Amino acid sequence: MTTDKRERILKAAIKVFARDGFFLAKVEEIAKVADVATGTIYLYFENKDDLMISIFEEEMLPIIEHMRQELTAHESATDKLIVFINQHLNLIQDHPDMAQLMQVELRQSSKFLHGYEGTRFREYLAIIGDIFKLGQAQKEFRDDINPSIFKQVLFGAVDQIATNWTLSKTKRIHLAASAQQISAIILRGVAKQ
Amino acid sequence: MTTDKRERILKAAIKVFARDGFFLAKVEEIAKVADVATGTIYLYFENKDDLMISIFEEEMLPIIEHMRQELTAHESATDKLIVFINQHLNLIQDHPDMAQLMQVELRQSSKFLHGYEGTRFREYLAIIGDIFKLGQAQKEFRDDINPSIFKQVLFGAVDQIATNWTLSKTKRIHLAASAQQISAIILRGVAKQ
Amino acid sequence: MTTDKRERILKAAIKVFARDGFFLAKVEEIAKVADVATGTIYLYFENKDDLMISIFEEEMLPIIEHMRQELTAHESATDKLIVFINQHLNLIQDHPDMAQLMQVELRQSSKFLHGYEGTRFREYLAIIGDIFKLGQAQKEFRDDINPSIFKQVLFGAVDQIATNWTLSKTKRIHLAASAQQISAIILRGVAKQ
Amino acid sequence: MTTDKRERILKAAIKVFARDGFFLAKVEEIAKVADVATGTIYLYFENKDDLMISIFEEEMLPIIEHMRQELTAHESATDKLIVFINQHLNLIQDHPDMAQLMQVELRQSSKFLHGYEGTRFREYLAIIGDIFKLGQAQKEFRDDINPSIFKQVLFGAVDQIATNWTLSKTKRIHLAASAQQISAIILRGVAKQ
DNA sequence: AATGAATGAGCATTCATTCAT
DNA sequence: GATGAATGAATGCTCATTCAT
Numbered sequence: 001m002t003t004d005k006r007e008r009i010l011k012a013a014i015k016v017f018a019r020d021g022f023f024l025a026k027v028e029e030i031a032k033v034a035d036v037a038t039g040t041i042y043l044y045f046e047n048k049d050d051l052m053i054s055i056f057e058e059e060m061l062p063i064i065e066h067m068r069q070e071l072t073a074h075e076s077a078t079d080k081l082i083v084f085i086n087q088h089l090n091l092i093q094d095h096p097d098m099a100q101l102m103q104v105e106l107r108q109s110s111k112f113l114h115g116y117e118g119t120r121f122r123e124y125l126a127i128i129g130d131i132f133k134l135g136q137a138q139k140e141f142r143d144d145i146n147p148s149i150f151k152q153v154l155f156g157a158v159d160q161i162a163t164n165w166t167l168s169k170t171k172r173i174h175l176a177a178s179a180q181q182i183s184a185i186i187l188r189g190v191a192k193q
Numbered sequence: 194m195t196t197d198k199r200e201r202i203l204k205a206a207i208k209v210f211a212r213d214g215f216f217l218a219k220v221e222e223i224a225k226v227a228d229v230a231t232g233t234i235y236l237y238f239e240n241k242d243d244l245m246i247s248i249f250e251e252e253m254l255p256i257i258e259h260m261r262q263e264l265t266a267h268e269s270a271t272d273k274l275i276v277f278i279n280q281h282l283n284l285i286q287d288h289p290d291m292a293q294l295m296q297v298e299l300r301q302s303s304k305f306l307h308g309y310e311g312t313r314f315r316e317y318l319a320i321i322g323d324i325f326k327l328g329q330a331q332k333e334f335r336d337d338i339n340p341s342i343f344k345q346v347l348f349g350a351v352d353q354i355a356t357n358w359t360l361s362k363t364k365r366i367h368l369a370a371s372a373q374q375i376s377a378i379i380l381r382g383v384a385k386q
Numbered sequence: 387m388t389t390d391k392r393e394r395i396l397k398a399a400i401k402v403f404a405r406d407g408f409f410l411a412k413v414e415e416i417a418k419v420a421d422v423a424t425g426t427i428y429l430y431f432e433n434k435d436d437l438m439i440s441i442f443e444e445e446m447l448p449i450i451e452h453m454r455q456e457l458t459a460h461e462s463a464t465d466k467l468i469v470f471i472n473q474h475l476n477l478i479q480d481h482p483d484m485a486q487l488m489q490v491e492l493r494q495s496s497k498f499l500h501g502y503e504g505t506r507f508r509e510y511l512a513i514i515g516d517i518f519k520l521g522q523a524q525k526e527f528r529d530d531i532n533p534s535i536f537k538q539v540l541f542g543a544v545d546q547i548a549t550n551w552t553l554s555k556t557k558r559i560h561l562a563a564s565a566q567q568i569s570a571i572i573l574r575g576v577a578k579q
Numbered sequence: 580m581t582t583d584k585r586e587r588i589l590k591a592a593i594k595v596f597a598r599d600g601f602f603l604a605k606v607e608e609i610a611k612v613a614d615v616a617t618g619t620i621y622l623y624f625e626n627k628d629d630l631m632i633s634i635f636e637e638e639m640l641p642i643i644e645h646m647r648q649e650l651t652a653h654e655s656a657t658d659k660l661i662v663f664i665n666q667h668l669n670l671i672q673d674h675p676d677m678a679q680l681m682q683v684e685l686r687q688s689s690k691f692l693h694g695y696e697g698t699r700f701r702e703y704l705a706i707i708g709d710i711f712k713l714g715q716a717q718k719e720f721r722d723d724i725n726p727s728i729f730k731q732v733l734f735g736a737v738d739q740i741a742t743n744w745t746l747s748k749t750k751r752i753h754l755a756a757s758a759q760q761i762s763a764i765i766l767r768g769v770a771k772q
Numbered sequence: 773a774a775t776g777a778a779t780g781a782g783c784a785t786t787c788a789t790t791c792a793t
Numbered sequence: 794g795a796t797g798a799a800t801g802a803a804t805g806c807t808c809a810t811t812c813a814t
């Protein structure tokens with residue numbers, strides 16, 4: 001029960017930000033969900049912005065770390081890519097609130113989070129770029145594709161599938177099936193012939 | 194100069210919403226940019242929400258129409274897909290404000306625009322799905338890819354490229370080059386072998 | 387149809403002010419009811435305040451005149467009083483909008499009608515005072531009652547009955563019966579024994 | 580000084596509503612008079628309407644209670660009526676702000692206070708009706724007078740005197756003398772001969 | 773550290789009034 | 794005279810943040 005108060009606030013903020021969006025989310029509501037007083041939040045975070053940034057900075061860390069762990073288990077870039085896609089969609093399925101934040105709020109954070117650049121997000125994207133470069137080095141992937149563009153293409157594709165699933169009320173869509181389809185398209189698309 | 198006042202407000206709103214985001218955008222600022230009085234906005238629109246919705250509903254129409262026009266000029270689904278990608282990124286380049294809105298704000302609009310479903314956006318997505326189905330019928334594309342998933346994959350890829358370009362301050366990236374790369378990946382990915 | 391435009395506005399204002407109250411009444415609504423343009427109202431009246439004041443000043447005139455006419459038909463102050471009560475409640479029944487204004491809005495007009503003193507209303511009250519003085523002179527009424535207080539007591543009594551009737555949705559109450567009861571109480575109350 | 584903040588706001592609202600009227604009263608002004616911040620008012624009351632309704636609901640209670648207390652000290656309905664009249668005018672004299680509200684604003688409250696029926700006011704009126712019925716049962720008052728009409732006649736008379744006194748700038752009029760005159764008229768008017 | 777009542781700057785919206793046609 | 798689109802000052806209410814306890 002008496003888990004770390006800071007962590008409780010962070011979890012509550014993820015839930016409320018994901019549900020209501022940054023602007024419609026009320027600090028008092030976050031406090032209520034976290035079961036702390038409003039003022040307590042300001043003992044652990046500078047302000048509402050800082051709370052949002054902290055979510056990205058701190059909650060993305062274990063996600064990225066976990067992803068890296070999974071990827072090291074495979075040698076081929078092709079396998080790594082498959083794992084990445086599956087892994088990402090698993091994450092979405094397991095942490096839909098966090099997913100919602102990453103997808104929607106992060107994209108416009110630069111608007112309201114004064115000068116925040118979203119470094120963790122970039123780190124995450126970089127993983128894809130690195131896999132692709134590895135794939136090119138290992139002669140698995142075509143040379144005429146720019147890794148920087150590829151990472152955006154893949155992330156965009158996966159993210160759109162995720163967004164759609166997140167926004168769908170019923171959640172009847174099978175993310176595993178979608179993952180397979182994405183891999184089918186992208187892998188053939190970049191494979192060295 | 195003295196164009197339709199309604200249109201002037203709409204254009205101003207696009208600019209301000211794109212720059213500041215829906216919540217940080219001030220109605221008074223929109224009025225200032227449109228060079229009308231604050232109250233005038235409420236002669237043409239119910240409220241701030243309605244202004245946002247009207248942008249999507251009315252400004253997306255010519256965009257979709259223009260896209261459809263371009264597509265009819267080609268027979269093969271492959272060519273249509275190439276055109277779609279190029280066309281979309283051209284649009285982004287020519288109407289960066291509108292692009293920004295479509296990419297970011299629209300995605301979270303369901304949050305604050307009470308029950309707004311974004312039908313125009315769906316129409317836009319449907320175009321891709323239809324091209325893909327045509328491609329399958331014309332034996333250009335693989336049969337084992339679900340058109341509904343494909344439309345998301347392609348849109349997600351293109352949109353991510355667009356988002357990245359939109360958010361980049363310098364705009365040094367060549368969207369035309371990106372378009373070529375996306376086509377290179379996706380078309381080989383879905384081509385019937 | 388094309389009656390005097392000024393009169394049409396005045397009648398519309400009575401209706402709308404009575405229905406909505408001075409503050410909730412919109413000038414545009416008055417214009418709509420009068421079937422004129424908003425700006426036209428300002429050709430005939432200084433502003434919203436002036437419109438309200440003009441109602442009292444001009445619409446009360448015929449009412450007072452009519453009352454005076456009826457009263458001259460009787461000699462005895464007792465009869466005059468009975469006529470006054472009946473006549474006033476008749477007026478209420480026939481001009482409920484005007485009645486509503488006199489009862490409610492006039493009482494607080496000093497609040498929002500800068501320095502308006504309601505002279506017509508005072509004239510109306512004076513009629514009662516004059517009848518009472520006559521009654522005292524003609525030895526019909528007690529001498530120990532102050533005419534100024536009496537006029538308020540009678541008007542208050544009649545007005546409260548009227549207010550209650552006006553506010554009642556069903557209007558089932560018979561104002562004629564009420565008039566008889568008021569007369570019964572007041573006349574015996576002031577009669578010289 | 581540091582009395583209950585809610586009470587302070589209520590008192591300030593009575594003063595400002597009485598002075599300026601409901602519509603001209605500014606929430607910020609009420610806050611200033613109550614010596615609290617604007618937002619504080621909304622911690623204790625839903626909105627401006629609720630503030631007005633709360634005044635009637637909560638401030639009328641002790642008034643009615645006090646009136647009832649005074650009335651139980653007398654057996655005869657005649658005495659009760661005299662006490663009621665004196666007591667009411669005393670109240671007006673001691674709480675002129677509250678009186679002003681009851682007289683003027685309450686009457687039109689149905690206009691702006693969505694569906695508010697003013698139950699406390701009716702309770703107050705019922706007291707008079709009950710005294711009159713008692714007087715009829717105790718053979719003090721005439722049988723041919725409808726108690727429901729009588730309560731309006733008496734209240735109207737007393738209220739008009741009160742309104743006049745409230746609106747008079749100088750307040751030179753002696754309410755005690757007026758009370759005696761009202762009693763003189765009404766009591767003889769309803770007395771069983 | 774924790775609380776939550778209090779703060780007050782900030783903003784969407786309204787509507788009496790004006791004025792170009 | 795008549796119009797009604799345009800104006801913009803004015804205000805109720807919200808909510809991130811503070812601070813006395």
